[in-house]
Structure formats: C-alpha cells, structure tokens
Amino acid sequence: MPTMRYREALNEALREEMQADESVFVMGEDVGVFQGAFKVTKGLLEEFGERRVRDTPISENTIVGMGVGAAMVGLRPVVELMTVNFSLLAMDQIVNHAAAVGYMFGGQVSVPMVIRMPGGAGHQLGPTHSHSFEAWYLHVPGLLVAVPSTPADAKGLLKAAIQDDNPVIFIEHETLYGQKGEVPENGGASRFGEAAIRREGDDVTVVGISRMAITAEKAAETLASEHEIDAEVIDPRTLRPLDMDTIVESVKKTNRAVIVEEGWPHGGVGANLAALIQEQAFDWLDAPVMRVTGADVPMPYSKPLEQAAFPHEEHVVQAALSTFKDT
C-alpha cells in the first residue's frame, strides 16, 4: 500500500474526482496559482485549467454563495476556505442556504457541494485561525460533517463528499497535513456514517474526534502498558451521519465511555455524544460518560498556553482512569 501525506491524499481525491466527473470544480482563495495555503490543490490548475480551478477574492460569503448557486444548477463545487474560523463569514450561505435549499424547494434542487476547511490548534495562529467548530456545523440539519484523521480517510471521505448530493462540511486538521499514512491504491470513496475502530479493547471506549482520535490511540497504549486497561478507540470519521451503532455496541461491551475533542466543552461534540450514549446505552454504563475537551477559552497565541488549551494524551488517560476509580 503506498504511503502518502494527508495533503497528498486530499490532492489525489480532488484530482481523481475531477478526472472522473467534469462537473467537479475547485474554488477558493489562492487555490490556483498559489496551489492552496496548505498546498492541497497542488498541480490542479496546471492539469485542469482556470475554468475548473478558480482563484477568488477574499469574500467567504460570496465564495460559498457562488458554490451554492453552481451546485443548484448541476455542478459539483469544492469550495476551500482558508480556515474554519473564516467560514463564520459565510455562515449565512452555509446555514440559511446550502443546508436549507433542498428542503425549501421540496427536493426539486439539491446542493452537491463540499466546503473544505482546516481547523484546530497547534501552530500558534491565535484565536482567529485555530478553533474547532465541528459542533457548530453538527448542529445544522441538512449539512453532513466529515472530520478525517488519517490520509486514507482524508482521501476516501473527500471522494465520498464530492460524490454525495448533500452539502458537506469537510474539516481537515491543520497539524495533520504533513502526516504520512498508508492509502489504498485505487481506493474508492469511503462511506459516510461508518466509524473506524482504531484499537480494539474490552475495558473502556474512547471516542476521538478528528486529530483527537490519534491522541486517544496514544493514550490507549499508555492505559494498556501502565494501567492494564484495555481501551477501545473509535474514530467516528463523520459526525453527521454518526455511526452510533458502533459506539453503542462498544459501550455495551466496555460499560465505560470517554469522548475526546479539541473543541470547547459547552454544547460540544462530546456533550452531544454523551447525551446520545446515555439515551441509548444507559443500562450498560458503569460510570458517567467522561469528556475531554479543549479549554473553555479562545485559543491563546502563546505556545505554552496554546498547548495547555487542547487535550493531550495524559488528559485522556486521566479521564479513562476516573471511570474506574477515584483519581
């Protein structure tokens, strides 16, 4: 199986889908000549030309609005926003239009659009560039939300997102672009709503969102080697649709759940998932569902403060241990 970086996997997905379907096109700030702020669109302008790889002005609401219009008339736009923070400028187009149009017109039109954007902290980019807003988009009916954590998922899920007839919020993690991983050759699109069990275990279920799936896996190794706790690590990969079956089945086996996310605690992905778990698996729980989240503050710029503001391996280990004993 070939090994490639997360950004290369995304690039391959775009290239393959553009080759396969002429209605697919890319649009965003600096995606053409500059080849993307994170080089995800590298080589696309050269291969597909200006008509299908379009540089836009710095105007997020307009970029997304153009995408919604293009999608309504039959194209498959892939819009890149430079960070998830900037997507807030396009909230009106995303929430009031992209998500709602299909419902407003009784299914006569659909919006087969992908909005890609990187989120997350770790590069000292301060509060205007480093947040994790998965929860905001998860909140909106009509939007699908993908949060890939590996190169293979980045490719498989982006292909699936482009092929899907619903608008998809595709959140990449800024610190993962350089990560290498195996990607199946000639792999097709992944399926939305299918969680990945990253590590099997019987003692506690740890659900990691986006990059936190990786943190959770590391924590699981520590739990096994130092605490004789065999954690099962689940990466949901897509938050809507969410593969509750896999999560509930795991919780019924382990009787304990810990949810790890980089976003804020209140109204977060973990808060939502904790509610779902207790609704669906209450009689199988041996401990309260624990959440490990980012700090309840705007992301600091200072390196030590930034590091302190999102979860690390030890926080996950602590949370998992607390489901077994007083810590």
Added chain:
Amino acid sequence: MSEITMPRLSDSMEEGTILKWLVSEGDEVKRGQAIAEIETDKANMTYEVDTDGTVSELVAKEGDTLPVGEVIARVGEGNGAGRSSLDAGREQDEPEQKDEEPDQEEPQEEPEKPEPKPDQRPATSDQPSSNGGERVKASPVARRMAGEMGVELAQLEGSGPGGRIVKADVEAAAKDGGERKPAAAPAAQRGEAGAKGEVEYQELTRLQQTVTRRMAESKATAPDFQLVAEVDMSAAVELRKRLKEVADPAPSFNDMVVKAAALALRDNRRVNGAYRDGKFELYSRVNVGIAVAGQNALVVPTIFDADQKSLGHIAKDARALIEKVREGQVTPPEVSGGTFTVSNLGMYGIDSFSAIINPPQAALLTVGALKKRAVPDDRGRIVARDMMNLTLVCDHRILYGADGAQFLARVRELLESPLSLAL
C-alpha cells in the same frame, strides 16, 4: 449543612465501624436522637446527633470502618437531599441564566422518576423500601445486572469511584451466590486441606483485635510475678447464707472478693496504680474491673468506687454489667477507668490460676474455686473448711513482693472475717 464525623467514643478509639444506620436519608433528626450503632475497639454503642436537621447524606455505609473524624453523614437544614445536588450542579461553570423563568428550575427538588414499566425494570432491591432505606449508589449496568441476577445491591460494597457499585462487584457477588457476609460477623474462609485437614480462617472482630494487642503488649512489657494465698471462706459462706435471706440479688463470693480487694486497695495505694512512662501513677478512685467472657472475647466492665459501695450495691452493679456484656450492649465508659482487675474461674472448678495483667494496671487478682478441704484447725485437728485460692499477679515495676504480700494478706483477712465487708 453540618458534617457528622466518626465520633471518638472511647479514649483509645482510633476508628469505628458503622454497624447499622438508625435513620435514612431524608429523615428529620433531633438533637440527641440516636442515628447509628457504631462498633468501637471496646464496645458497640449508639451514637446521638448533636444537631437538628434533615439527614441529607449517609456517607458511610453499614459495615464501613472509618477513622475518627471522617465524615459519616451530612445533616442539612430544611427539607430534602435533592437541594444540595441541584446547587452543586448549578455552580459548575454554567453561565448565569438570569433571564430564565425561575419557576422552571426551582421546584424540581428531585427529578421524578418515570413509573417503571413492569417488564423493563426487574425487581431490584435498591428501591427505597417502605421503611425508608437510602438509595444505593450503583452504576446503571450494575443496577440492571443485579436485577437480572437476583443480587441484593444493598448487600454489596462498591469498588468504583466514590464507592459506586459497578458491574464487576455484581458479577463477583453473583459468583459468591449473591451473598456477602455481614460486616459485624467475621468472615470464615476455608483453605487448602493439608496434614492438619481443611483450615478455616476466621477474621478477628475489633474486640478480639484489641484483646490480642493488649495482652501481647502486657506480657511483653510487664515483668510479672505471682503470689498465692489460701483463704478460709467458711465465715463468708456462713455470711452469704444469711445475706441470701435478706438480699436480692444475694452478693456472690466474687462480689465479696471485689469488695475486699477494694478496701485493701484503699490502704495499698501502689496496687491501685500503674507504672507508666517512667512514673508511678496512683489513683484516687478505686475502680475494680471484673473480667467477663462475652462477645466472643474478654470484656472487663468496671465497678466504679467499689471501696465506697456496699456489698449489695456491688452485687447489683456486677449483675447489670455482666448482663450488658453478654448482650453486647456495654458502652465504652463502662469498660474504661478500671484501676484493678478481678478474674474468676472458680465456677469452672479451677483451683488457682495465673493471668495476664490488664495494662497498665499494677496488679490483677484471680479467684479459684471454693472447695471443702481438709485443713488442721488451731488445735491440730483435721477439719473440713471452705477454702479458696487467690493469686495476685503483680507488675514488678511498681509492686515488690512485700507490697503484693501485704495487700493480699489484707484481702484474706477481710474475707476471713467478712462482717467488715457487709458494712
């Protein structure tokens, strides 16, 4: 909200075991009301609260052993346990919601549980019983499995955070046949059969542990010696016959020994003392302990100021104390404060015996069986007399041979002319 802590019910008490809660969470309690039965190193006793209020939480479970000063329960003012948990929840980093209508939150003290459907909720034992038991802290899965497996949650000790009963506890209990030995009775286990046959291991009760520790301590530290004296009890036997006609209960020979010893102690102050930390301690009160077999161990209740009490009074005190020991109701104050001990095995036909000093007391007097023996009288003729052996066990650090001998001689003298005891 006031916290009830494990009380120090005796001087030597370091920890106590909650044998039984006499109240439930949510109960109103009044100052002076007994709320728990507590086992200390010396006795089982009831503990009374010193505040009015509502029991909001029973922190310790029945069978829990906690050090003195640990919180065993919380008593709040006003009504209801639900309040505090609501308050705590509200404090937790929730932004203030002033615009919320207040009546949406306030009245729900304890969220009403929906009526369980009969097929959904197996008959778990943790539901508050009609006599008002507290809710057992158990995880949802433990609760469900306990119902399915017929395990009594209230009988389990939780191993989860904060003592929560978790799945593993229920599984372990189901393996044991759903039974757990009550905390008060020591658990017996059986070991591998060897050359000695199958071994049964018994845990010591707190009282047995105390006896074990104190006896070993005494034998290891007190250099003891014994003095034996034969006492002619014929006059005492005669006296007792006459007392029987007028007194109920009639004083026993042991009561007479207690009284005689008490009078002798008053005149031999070091016998009524102790060697402790390089000093002699001489006590102003004469408090004679009587060794009583009971509670699967040895208990020594005290007859206070025995030198001041009449023989009849001593007899009454002794009966009451012995009864209490046998029923396990003797209180720490009743087994404290002894300055001397009398131990009697005469009823078993033992002629004389040595014993271990009850530390830190200076001496202990043992009483053998009263028997008719052939003894020469003043004129050398062999006659049958009622004879009894007394053995004084002395701590040589405070009592020397002559001290002990003087004391013992005085006891004999008093018993042989017992009218002075009846005064």
